[in-house]
Amino acid sequence: xxxxxxxxxxxxxxxxxxxxxxxxxxxxxxxxxxxxxxxxxxxxxxxxxxxxxxxxxxxxxxxxxxxxxxxxxxxxxxxxxxxxxxxxxxxxxxxxxxxxxxxxxxxxxxxxxxxxxxxxxxxxxxxxxxxxxxxxxxxxxxxxxxxxxxxxxxxxxxxxxxxxxxxxxxxxxxxxxxxxxxxxxxxxxxxxxxxxxxxxxxxxxxxxxxxxxxxxxxxxxxxxxxxxxxxxxxxxxxxxxxxxxxxxxxxxxxxxxxxxxxxxxxxxxx
Amino acid sequence: xxxxxxxxxxxxxxxxxxxxxxxxxxxxxxxxxxxxxxxxxxxxxxxxxxxxxxxxxxxxxxxxxxxxxxxxxxxxxxxxxxxxxxxxxxxxxxxxxxxxxxxxxxxxxxxxxxxxxxxxxxxxxxxxxxxxxxxxxxxxxxxxxxxxxxxxxxxxxxxxxxxxxxxxxxxxxxxxxxxxxxxxxxxxxxxxxxxxxxxxxxxxxxxxxxxxxxxxxxxxxxxxxxxxxxxxxxxxxxxxxxxxxxxxxxxxxxxxxxxxxxxxxxxxxxxxxxxxxxxxxxxxxxxxxxxxxxxxxxxxxxxxxxxxxxxxxxxxxxxxxxxxxxxxxxxxxxxx
Numbered sequence: 157x158x159x160x161x162x163x164x165x166x167x168x169x170x171x172x173x174x175x176x177x178x179x180x181x182x183x184x185x186x187x188x189x190x191x192x193x194x195x196x197x198x199x200x201x202x203x204x205x206x207x208x209x210x211x212x213x214x215x216x217x218x219x220x221x222x223x224x225x226x227x228x229x230x231x232x233x234x235x236x237x238x239x240x241x242x243x244x245x246x247x248x249x250x251x252x253x254x255x256x257x258x259x260x261x262x263x264x265x266x267x268x269x270x271x272x273x274x275x276x277x278x279x280x281x282x283x284x285x286x287x288x289x290x291x292x293x294x295x296x297x298x299x300x301x302x303x304x305x306x307x308x309x310x311x312x313x314x315x316x317x318x319x320x321x322x323x324x325x326x327x328x329x330x331x332x333x334x335x336x337x338x339x340x341x342x343x344x345x346x347x348x349x350x351x352x353x354x355x356x357x358x359x360x361x362x363x364x365x366x367x368x369x370x371x372x373x374x375x376x377x378x379x380x381x382x383x384x385x386x387x388x389x390x391x392x393x394x395x396x397x398x399x400x401x402x403x404x405x406x407x408x409x410x411x412x413x414x415x416x417x418x419x420x421x422x423x424x425x426x
Numbered sequence: 427x428x429x430x431x432x433x434x435x436x437x438x439x440x441x442x443x444x445x446x447x448x449x450x451x452x453x454x455x456x457x458x459x460x461x462x463x464x465x466x467x468x469x470x471x472x473x474x475x476x477x478x479x480x481x482x483x484x485x486x487x488x489x490x491x492x493x494x495x496x497x498x499x500x501x502x503x504x505x506x507x508x509x510x511x512x513x514x515x516x517x518x519x520x521x522x523x524x525x526x527x528x529x530x531x532x533x534x535x536x537x538x539x540x541x542x543x544x545x546x547x548x549x550x551x552x553x554x555x556x557x558x559x560x561x562x563x564x565x566x567x568x569x570x571x572x573x574x575x576x577x578x579x580x581x582x583x584x585x586x587x588x589x590x591x592x593x594x595x596x597x598x599x600x601x602x603x604x605x606x607x608x609x610x611x612x613x614x615x616x617x618x619x620x621x622x623x624x625x626x627x628x629x630x631x632x633x634x635x636x637x638x639x640x641x642x643x644x645x646x647x648x649x650x651x652x653x654x655x656x657x658x659x660x661x662x663x664x665x666x667x668x669x670x671x672x673x674x675x676x677x678x679x680x681x682x683x684x685x686x687x688x689x690x691x692x693x694x695x696x697x698x699x700x701x702x703x704x705x706x707x708x709x710x711x712x713x714x715x716x717x718x719x720x721x722x723x724x725x726x727x728x729x730x731x732x733x734x735x736x737x738x739x740x741x742x743x744x745x746x747x748x749x750x751x752x753x754x755x756x757x758x759x760x761x762x
Binding site: 244282285289290292293294295316317319320321322323324325326327328329330337341343344345346373374375377 | 427428444445448449451452455456457458461521522524525526527528529530531533534537540541546547548549551553
């Protein structure tokens with residue numbers, strides 16, 4: 157793939173600056189006024205939940221007012237969370253789709269070579285999975301994690317469904333997790349691999365923090381792989397920070413599975 | 427999988443050290459012969475520390491989609507958050523028969539409990555086993571009990587009648603049914619009535635309360651008749667976990683459940699089922715170990731290859747090839 161010029165944002169620097177700005181804001185604003193504005197939001201939220209829709213309880217207007225008093229967006233949403241709770245994204249997946257697609261043999265001639273090749277790959281993957289089970293004692297287990305403010309979970313679902321079809325046990329992590337959340341799930345589920353799905357450009361921040369969090373719970377042996385929208389320019393830095401394999405856009409799922417299994421098998425032999 | 431000494435596992439488990447609990451659970455799942463040997467030793471040496479533990483193992487079963495995970499999440503949240511008890515969950519998810527792999531998604535429906543410091547949740551793949559639970563969840567639950575968890579919930583995959591393997595592995599067997607499943611599950615009703623220790627008609631919210639009450643009374647009256655000779659008759663409880671959480675009534679739900687558990691453990695019905703439980707566990711373990719030992723031996727592999735070749739000749743049907751090969755194998759090895 158040819159190099160596409162990409163604007164690189166130094167995440168650590170941005171976070172630092174943002175935090176400083178927030179601290180400054182919180183020091184300089186009228187705290188009493190902010191709290192009063194936030195309380196009004198909470199109170200209005202209660203009314204709204206009871207079904208009372210009156211002009212005084214217009215949440216948007218109250219949020220504008222709170223913003224004018226220099227409340228942050230986070231504080232406003234927390235004021236409402238007290239009443240409404242936090243949104244929980246339900247994970248729903250189906251399996252069997254990919255296996256069927258790969259196995260399906262149609263009449264079109266131009267598809268035939270493609271399908272034959274895939275049949276071969278599927279057989280190879282099964283062989284490798286079986287070998288892994290024989291050597292390790294357990295089926296290869298993969299946790300697909302989403303970290304930070306990144307709600308794009310279609311890729312996570314596609315990979316989960318297809319890797320399960322290819323013979324992996326796949327754990328699906330909830331959205332918006334911290335490194336510690338992911339490490340805890342990896343620990344309790346005792347996975348061999350954590351796959352970090354990143355589509356909101358957080359990979360350079362999340363990969364090292366995940367590596368550190370895994371180390372903290374004695375899971376250094378767990379492989380980290382990264383998938384999603386990752387520009388090739390970032391590969392070296394990711395690899396230096398704990399990522400064993402990286403799968404960018406356009407990855408063929410079966411190829412990714414083969415690569416991962418080869419690495420897993422190589423590590424057992426060591 | 428890296429193996430450690432029994433002592434390492436034991437001390438780690440007793441400390442409630444999650445990495446050691448996790449390693450022990452994986453060891454029990456392990457298919458290699460040295461893993462089985464080690465896991466067997468580990469379980470035997472756990473026995474002593476188990477005597478001092480009062481933790482209870484609770485089976486949760488029910489039709490797919492009835493809300494087993496939500497229920498465990500809600501109840502577990504109350505137990506950990508309000509009562510500061512330790513709660514562990516083994517959530518069994520089905521595996522694909524074709525590929526053997528599985529998507530383990532139950533835990534994402536237990537986010538409240540999963541984030542508590544007092545919980546431990548391990549999703550377990552069914553891995554081609556039948557019976558609704560992984561056959562070694564019993565051993566896994568003992569590890570969790572030894573680690574100091576006050577309640578260990580085992581959630582089955584929810585396939586109905588085939589799941590009574592779990593019944594024999596637990597201290598209390600809970601069954602969840604949907605609000606309108608009064609007639610729909612006639613076929614498995616008998617099994618339910620014979621096996622459940624407690625029935626929850628779930629998702630009984632404002633909308634379906636009417637239906638749910640009818641379902642509940644149907645079950646309750648059938649239970650009264652069918653179990654009239656026993657000194658313990660299971661109760662039927664209406665519940666909507668989501669409503670109970672919203673109205674902060676999980677405490678009341680738990681109080682009812684606790685009373686029912688105490689009644690059961692006090693009953694002579696419970697006493698008389700203890701030895702039956704052990705017998706049933708032994709029976710299924712014997713079958714399991716025999717099948718696994720044979721299937722993983724080179725003898726079986728040779729027989730399998732030969733049989734497949736025979737099938738490709740196209741002269742015989744699968745049934746007769748199989749029967750003749752196995753019979754021949756047993757005669758050769760003098761196992762008849």
